[in-house]
Amino acid sequence: MKLEGGKTVATQGQARGREARPLGPEELWRAYKEKGDLAAREALVLSSARLVKYCAGRIAVGLPASVELDDLISYGIFGLLDAVEKFDPARGVKFETYAIARIRGAILDGLRAVDWVPRSVRQQAREIERAMSRVEGREGRPATDEEVARELGVDLRRYHQMLQETQGAALLSLEETWTDDSGQVEYSIQQLVQDSSTCDPGEVVEQSEARERLARAIDALPERERLVIALYYYEGLTLKEIGQVLGVSESRVSQLHTKAVLRLRAILNPEGKERGKEAGRSRHPAGKG
Secondary structure, eight states, rough: BBGGGBBBOOOHHHHHHHHTSSSOHHHHHHHHHHOOOOOHHHHHHHHHHHHHHHHHHHTTTTTTTOOHHHHHHHHHHHHHHHHHOOOOOGOOOOOHHHHHHHHHHHHHHHHHHTSSSSSHHHHHHHHHHHHHHHHHHSSSSSSOOOHHHHHOOOHHHHHHHHHHHHHGGGOOOOOOEEEEETSSSSEHHHHHHGGGGOOOHHHHHHHHHHHHHHHHHHSOOOHHHHHHIIIIISSSOOOOHHHHHHHHHHHHHHHHHHHHHHHHHHHHHHTTOOOHHHHHHTTSSBBBO
């Protein structure tokens, strides 16, 4: 629309078009965090929904077919909502990084709540952990498959079958704990991934030491198991993609992942003692370990 002097102004439709321009991520966060704009919150959730499917798909690889992907996605949505609620853009952390940890934790907690792993499988996983711990305590190095099988009193074929049966129970849960070197203070994975800026200085130091202990435990893994952990948890590769990198089958990668997780538990919890919440569940018909 033209006015005298050759100036132009936008029409109402053009003005509305500018107002309807989709807000960018920074604008959405400001609108929600500073003004409580629920429409902005909904937009943030919808724009990040792909992270839920991503996390659910990665976790589903290690679970039996009886566990529905849709259920994992449902658990993950709660994690995403929690992430949007608690995320602080001012801290300079990428939301995707923060949200993935929350979503994954919510999915694992959801699996724990529905108690989908039989007690026999949990017990089997603990037996493997203890066998690994005993052998590695004696030998001072990572135990081989043959040594763990002998410690368990089974042949190698049966040991590999036990690993396959245990793979679903080998998921790291944010609730699981281990004690520090003094045996006095317990830590959980959840404590180590939460925002340390909300903790007091003493707690930050303790968590830093616990992270270092976890890093040392990962460094102590056999090379291929350490590589699987790095590619899966740090690089975000799928088991199939890791298999392509290592030149092995997806099922072999799954076995390496299971051994790595059980070995980490054995290193971090050398006495093989039952963890608080897990021990409580073991008295019931079902539960996840």
